[in-house]
Amino acid sequence: MADAPLRVAVVGAGPSGFYAAEHLLRQERAVAVDLFDRLPTPFGLVRGGVAPDHPKIKSVTRVYDKVAAHPAFRFFGNVTAGRDVTAEELRRHYHAVVWAVGAAADRALDIPGEDLAGSHTATEFVGWYNGHPDFRDRRFDLGQEAAAVVGVGNVAMDVTRVLASDPDDLATTDISRTALDALRASKVRTIYLLGRRGPAQAAFTNPELKELGELPLADVVVRAEDLELDAATRASLETTPDREAEKNLKTLRGFLDRGLQGRPRRIELRFCTSPLRIEGPGRVERLVVGANRLEASPRGVQAVATGQEAVLPVGLVFRSVGYRALPVDGVPFDDQRAVMPNDRGRVLATAGGAVVPGSYVAGWIKRGPSGVIGTNKPDAVETVGCLLEDAERGALPEPTAPDPDAILALLTARGVDVVSWRDWQALDAHECGAGAARGAPREKITDPGEMLAVIRRARQAP
Numbered sequence: 082m083a084d085a086p087l088r089v090a091v092v093g094a095g096p097s098g099f100y101a102a103e104h105l106l107r108q109e110r111a112v113a114v115d116l117f118d119r120l121p122t123p124f125g126l127v128r129g130g131v132a133p134d135h136p137k138i139k140s141v142t143r144v145y146d147k148v149a150a151h152p153a154f155r156f157f158g159n160v161t162a163g164r165d166v167t168a169e170e171l172r173r174h175y176h177a178v179v180w181a182v183g184a185a186a187d188r189a190l191d192i193p194g195e196d197l198a199g200s201h202t203a204t205e206f207v208g209w210y211n212g213h214p215d216f217r218d219r220r221f222d223l224g225q226e227a228a229a230v231v232g233v234g235n236v237a238m239d240v241t242r243v244l245a246s247d248p249d250d251l252a253t254t255d256i257s258r259t260a261l262d263a264l265r266a267s268k269v270r271t272i273y274l275l276g277r278r279g280p281a282q283a284a285f286t287n288p289e290l291k292e293l294g295e296l297p298l299a300d301v302v303v304r305a306e307d308l309e310l311d312a313a314t315r316a317s318l319e320t321t322p323d324r325e326a327e328k329n330l331k332t333l334r335g336f337l338d339r340g341l342q343g344r345p346r347r348i349e350l351r352f353c354t355s356p357l358r359i360e361g362p363g364r365v366e367r368l369v370v371g372a373n374r375l376e377a378s379p380r381g382v383q384a385v386a387t388g389q390e391a392v393l394p395v396g397l398v399f400r401s402v403g404y405r406a407l408p409v410d411g412v413p414f415d416d417q418r419a420v421m422p423n424d425r426g427r428v429l430a431t432a433g434g435a436v437v438p439g440s441y442v443a444g445w446i447k448r449g450p451s452g453v454i455g456t457n458k459p460d461a462v463e464t465v466g467c468l469l470e471d472a473e474r475g476a477l478p479e480p481t482a483p484d485p486d487a488i489l490a491l492l493t494a495r496g497v498d499v500v501s502w503r504d505w506q507a508l509d510a511h512e513c514g515a516g517a518a519r520g521a522p523r524e525k526i527t528d529p530g531e532m533l534a535v536i537r538r539a540r541q542a543p
């Protein structure tokens with residue numbers, strides 16, 4: 082079957098999965114792509130992670146829609162790879178499998194009190210306000226007056242901004258209805274945003290920092306001492322100029338100069354501050370923090386505890402210190418780096434070990450949870466390049482069940498209701514129609530059962 086297309090399964094319908102599919106479908110040789118996702122909906126973090134008040138970022142889905150319109154593309158939503166179909170079964174049905182499953186869990190802080198009621202991961206909160214089915218039942222006690230957000234990456238900025246926003250501004254976004262109602266009743270007035278190192282080492286990007294200063298209901302408070310650069314930071318910026326850090330410092334100086342504007346909420350930025358203990362009988366009542374000084378080290382400027390402690394009277398803590406990928410049954414996993422061990426996208430049996438033929442990886446599960454959405458494009462292109470090179474030199478295993486209908490038959494026999502792209506389009510139209518009532522781009526359905534009910538009704542429509 083010389084003309085038979087190369088059959089590739091891509092697992093994970095987020096940005097990296099779509100960019101891998103896009104590059105595969107752009108080739109001169111015939112390639113057929115089946116894109117799997119455990120949810121009935123596509124787009125991964127673009128739907129479930131990107132903040133609702135960032136619609137421009139979300140509009141990248143138009144690019145993914147074009148990929149899905151390719152005749153050799155099929156969507157297999159509502160299918161959990163590793164459970165509904167094993168990694169080994171995928172290998173039998175496809176020449177190659179590209180794992181693009183992202184990083185679904187969080188890094189832990191490893192401090193006492195982390196599990197007290199009122200202490201949450203940013204992932205839970207982000208998933209909740211974005212209507213992600215995994216987090217739809219979470220509850221956050223927004224009756225508290227003060228909250229702390231630990232970490233100064235862009236996710237921490239999203240969480241802080243959503244907590245400090247005017248709910249009327251959020252109402253016209255695709256934020257979940259439950260979250261919108263809870264935020265309307267929120268009593269949170271003070272949000273401490275804690276960076277363990279200095280402002281020059283913060284992970285947030287400048288547009289996200291500037292947005293804090295544009296919130297109509299919130300003052301941004303910066304401590305003058307945090308903006309006095311220490312010797313290690315000055316030396317580091319001299320040897321390695323950092324435009325983003327310079328811009329951030331300028332923005333922060335602007336916040337300091339502006340002072341308080343008498344707005345009802347406050348975002349208190351605290352740099353060189355580490356969380357030490359979350360305390361309270363039964364639930365969070367305070368966060369004990371420790372001051373740090375900065376020191377040069379071979380790994381860059383590092384925080385070193387001074388021993389000085391302070392207490393922040395907060396009733397809520399959001400830990401936003403980075404994501405962590407989870408392993409998939411039957412696929413190698415490097416527990417230390419929390420990635421699938423790989424060489425430019427070729428999965429390896431162990432870190433630095435032998436190549437696993439026909440197995441590839443793209444996105445956060447390949448390189449770790451870093452970069453913006455666009456970063457996943459060159460990343461996926463590199464992976465697909467390796468895959469095509471291997472196909473060219475005959476290094477891909479021949480599937481034993483290459484018939485495109487075989488995988489559908491297997492899943493159907495197991496009682497899996499596979500959601501096709503057409504099904505998703507019906508759900509999409511339903512959500513967009515429901516959102517129009519409140520002037521929002523969509524009203525997300527957060528219950529997968531309800532999503533499937535809408536889809537089944539649409540299938541029966543004439």
Ligand code: NAP
Nearest residue numbers: 232233234235236237277278284401402403404450451452
């Ligand atoms: P991130 O950018 O890696 O930031 C993690 C933050 O947590 C850093 O400030 C880090 O400080 C801090 N941290 C780590 N361990 C800590 C500890 N034990 N105690 C205190 N602080 C600790 O991660 P993220 O915010 O989850 O974002 C993930 C990726 O998504 C990033 O590439 C981000 O830019 C991207 N993203 C982009 C957007 C956007 O474009 N608008 C929105 C959301 C996310 P150190 O630097 O000291 O380690």
